[in-house]
Amino acid sequence: MNNHLKTLEEESIYILREVAAQFERPALLFSGGKDSITLVHLARKAFFPAKFPFPLVHIDTGHNFEETIVFRDWLVNKVGAQLIVGSVQDSIDQKKVAEETGKYASRNALQTVTLLDTIERNKFDACIGGARRDEEKARAKERIFSVRDDFGQWDPKRQRPEIWHHLNGMINFGENVRVFPISNWTELDVWSYIKQENMDLPSIYFTHKRNVFERDGLIFPASPYINMDGEDIFETDVRFRTVGDMSCTAAVLSTADNVDDIITEIKASTISERGARFDDKRSEAAMEKRKLAGYF
Amino acid sequence: MELLKFSTAGSVDDGKSTLIGRLLYDTNSLTTDQIQAVEAASKRKGFDYLDLSLLTDGLSAEREQGITIDVAHIYFNTDKRKFIIADTPGHVEYTRNMVTGSSNSQLSIILIDARKGVIEQTHRHFFIANLLQIPEVIVCVNKMDLVDYSEDTFNNIRIEFEEFVRGFDRLHQNLTFIPASSLKGDNIVNKGESMDWYNGPTLLEYLENVQVNQDVNITDARFPVQYVIRPQSEEYHDYRGYAGNVASGKFNVGDEVVAFPSGLTSKIKQITTFDGNLETAEAKQSVTLLLEDEIDITRGNLIAKAGNGPRVEKEFTAQLCWMDTTASIPGGKYIIQHSNNRVKAMLKDVEFIVNTSTLEKDTERKQLKLNDIAQVQIKTAQPLFFDSYEQNKVNGSFIIIDEGTKSTVAAGVIL
Ligand SMILES: Nc1nc2c(ncn2[C@@H]2O[C@H](COP(=O)(O)OP(=O)(O)O)[C@@H](O)[C@H]2O)c(=O)[nH]1
Ligand SMILES: [Mg+2]
Numbered sequence: 160m161n162n163h164l165k166t167l168e169e170e171s172i173y174i175l176r177e178v179a180a181q182f183e184r185p186a187l188l189f190s191g192g193k194d195s196i197t198l199v200h201l202a203r204k205a206f207f208p209a210k211f212p213f214p215l216v217h218i219d220t221g222h223n224f225e226e227t228i229v230f231r232d233w234l235v236n237k238v239g240a241q242l243i244v245g246s247v248q249d250s251i252d253q254k255k256v257a258e259e260t261g262k263y264a265s266r267n268a269l270q271t272v273t274l275l276d277t278i279e280r281n282k283f284d285a286c287i288g289g290a291r292r293d294e295e296k297a298r299a300k301e302r303i304f305s306v307r308d309d310f311g312q313w314d315p316k317r318q319r320p321e322i323w324h325h326l327n328g329m330i331n332f333g334e335n336v337r338v339f340p341i342s343n344w345t346e347l348d349v350w351s352y353i354k355q356e357n358m359d360l361p362s363i364y365f366t367h368k369r370n371v372f373e374r375d376g377l378i379f380p381a382s383p384y385i386n387m388d389g390e391d392i393f394e395t396d397v398r399f400r401t402v403g404d405m406s407c408t409a410a411v412l413s414t415a416d417n418v419d420d421i422i423t424e425i426k427a428s429t430i431s432e433r434g435a436r437f438d439d440k441r442s443e444a445a446m447e448k449r450k451l452a453g454y455f
Numbered sequence: 456m457e458l459l460k461f462s463t464a465g466s467v468d469d470g471k472s473t474l475i476g477r478l479l480y481d482t483n484s485l486t487t488d489q490i491q492a493v494e495a496a497s498k499r500k501g502f503d504y505l506d507l508s509l510l511t512d513g514l515s516a517e518r519e520q521g522i523t524i525d526v527a528h529i530y531f532n533t534d535k536r537k538f539i540i541a542d543t544p545g546h547v548e549y550t551r552n553m554v555t556g557s558s559n560s561q562l563s564i565i566l567i568d569a570r571k572g573v574i575e576q577t578h579r580h581f582f583i584a585n586l587l588q589i590p591e592v593i594v595c596v597n598k599m600d601l602v603d604y605s606e607d608t609f610n611n612i613r614i615e616f617e618e619f620v621r622g623f624d625r626l627h628q629n630l631t632f633i634p635a636s637s638l639k640g641d642n643i644v645n646k647g648e649s650m651d652w653y654n655g656p657t658l659l660e661y662l663e664n665v666q667v668n669q670d671v672n673i674t675d676a677r678f679p680v681q682y683v684i685r686p687q688s689e690e691y692h693d694y695r696g697y698a699g700n701v702a703s704g705k706f707n708v709g710d711e712v713v714a715f716p717s718g719l720t721s722k723i724k725q726i727t728t729f730d731g732n733l734e735t736a737e738a739k740q741s742v743t744l745l746l747e748d749e750i751d752i753t754r755g756n757l758i759a760k761a762g763n764g765p766r767v768e769k770e771f772t773a774q775l776c777w778m779d780t781t782a783s784i785p786g787g788k789y790i791i792q793h794s795n796n797r798v799k800a801m802l803k804d805v806e807f808i809v810n811t812s813t814l815e816k817d818t819e820r821k822q823l824k825l826n827d828i829a830q831v832q833i834k835t836a837q838p839l840f841f842d843s844y845e846q847n848k849v850n851g852s853f854i855i856i857d858e859g860t861k862s863t864v865a866a867g868v869i870l
Binding site: 162173180204206298320321 | 456486511516739
């Protein structure tokens with residue numbers, strides 16, 4: 160096994176076991192993307208031969224790629240995990256949030272409310288997420304155990320020191336912790352690991368023909384969830400580099416149909432993974448603002 | 456490919472973030488959208504050059520104030536090596552974040568502004584690097600462009616630094632001096648043409664080639680039990696596996712072991728992982744141990760090889776870096792997290808607080824304030840199973856937690 164990946168894996172397993180030991184009601188936030196699929200794989204390793212001792216939680220925007228939902232259900236069944244779904248549509252119906260309007264309307268930001276609701280309803284004290292520090296510069300600032308206040312907010316100016324391997328998961332009533340076991344992995348590490356471990360992925364990560372349109376220099380999937388503005392729809396070979404809500408995830412032109420080709424493509428790429436996420440382009444501090452409010 | 460973890464240190468505005476930006480930029484590690492974002496932001500600020508610090512100052516408060524507040528972790532690689540950088544803040548106020556960033560580093564780059572020379576923060580940061588026993592320190596004399604690339608200036612700073620270092624009782628590192636300009640790019644990745652008098656390596660050359668011993672203790676086998684695995688399934692009816700990460704040394708199937716605190720002995724029956732059983736588990740590996748005998752072991756217990764146990768004590772001497780804005784309470788009660796154990800503890804005595812510049816020891820003051828570094832006596836309610844930090848970093852370090860706020864208030868190394 161590749162030495163570097165081995166080191167990353169050992170560290171992630173250590174972190175996942177700390178979560179199980181330090182918290183009463185942990186959960187793994189499962190988006191259906193490659194990072195959370197990697198987390199599930201690591202969790203299986205960490206507690207083998209037992210099942211991992213936490214449920215998977217999916218925050219469903221209702222604007223998903225069909226393929227990720229099919230994959231989610233297949234994986235849940237395969238590993239015998241419990242699945243808890245928090246629905247953005249329910250939050251909208253309960254008037255807790257209002258649907259965005261206009262050309263750039265997306266349910267991505269609404270997820271935060273549903274997420275915080277789901278955490279509170281299930282009394283989760285730790286939520287494991289697949290965020291990586293190389294993704295974005297606000298994420299580069301995040302601790303592995305990141306404490307959130309009563310309102311789910313992140314206070315970047317008052318983060319706990321995190322020294323050596325000591326993870327402090329002690330919290331007061333009402334607080335909870337977000338845990339990021341793959342903080343130190345890069346996009347390329349994740350893909351190399353997917354290859355090494357021969358992991359299954361949703362089909363949208365590989366090339367397929369799809370109806371798309373161009374907006375602001377990015378290619379978006381044509382879908383009923385996007386308010387299109389007379390843009391031309393055309394069919395072409397694309398794949399997705401990151402998987403989020405359908406309304407904010409851009410595709411990349413690609414004919415890569417296997418993991419090796421994807422790795423070659425990423426190595427040669429001149430734009431970052433997050434460059435294909437419209438939610439981050441809204442402003443320089445877009446990610447930080449969402450994190451402050453309690454986003455993943 | 457071999458990994459090197461390093462961190463930057465030095466006072467505010469010495470150019471830490473710019474230096475990292477320069478490393479990334481000149482090694483073509485940046486993507487087009489990242490460069491465009493920096494170009495746009497630099498223009499908005501009215502700069503006629505690229506403000507590379509904008510790449511790592513990820514918080515709005517940092518960009519507004521033009522300072523680094525918390526550690527940023529940056530990942531890049533060259534053909535020779537993979538790197539993880541911790542970009543740390545320079546303000547005294549944020550020293551705890553500097554300690555956070557440095558604690559897992561194998562190498563620390565301490566920046567000095569060539570115009571200012573060695574200052575208080577240089578002392579403090581070197582002191583911390585030495586306390587943490589980081590094996591390599593590069594002193595990077597930056598902003599050489601602002602002192603006409605003067606060799607004399609560089610040499611004087613070097614002499615002053617070496618003078619300071621001579622005052623230490625124990626030194627744990629190899630020191631290297633490099634003159635540079637992060638803004639112009641001299642001696643970072645490329646040599647440049649401004650400092651012909653300097654014959655040493657560029658910063659990147661040094662980082663790519665330095666051999667850092669993997670900081671692990673390979674002689675004393677220590678396995679802190681993290682979690683007990685009990686599958687509760689038909690197939691694994693009586694299974695009781697002790698999951699953990701080997702802190703140091705190595706364990707083989709058949710080894711005779713002792714569990715602490717019980718003192719009971721057994722033999723290793725099996726070393727399990729998801730990918731199959733192992734004959735041997737070495738330091739840093741996450742594995743699950745099965746023993747021949749049913750002895751009572753829970754999280755926080757330590758498994759060691761028979762005949763080579765840890766110190767088992769309730770009182771010990773340690774060096775602390777106090778990291779909380781609330782000062783310590785002399786004789787106060789706290790929680791110590793050491794290995795997978797949390798125990799109640801008392802700060803029995805503060806022997807002295809060090810002045811990191813003059814290296815003088817203040818034996819009068821008994822209350823530790825934010826960023827104080829001190830030698831203390833600690834007493835715990837239950838014994839801990841530890842080694843000295845010098846012998847075993849993983850099993851010789853701990854943190855102190857405040858029972859009320861639950862915050863991490865100090866980091867400590869056991870003497
Ligand atoms: N002239 C000159 N300016 C520099 C150099 N390195 C950094 N600076 C400037 O010094 C200021 C502080 O730099 P920054 O990287 O934010 O410092 P930090 O606080 O140590 O991270 C910025 O205005 C930089 O452009 C250098 O080598 N030469
Ligand atoms: Mg900085």
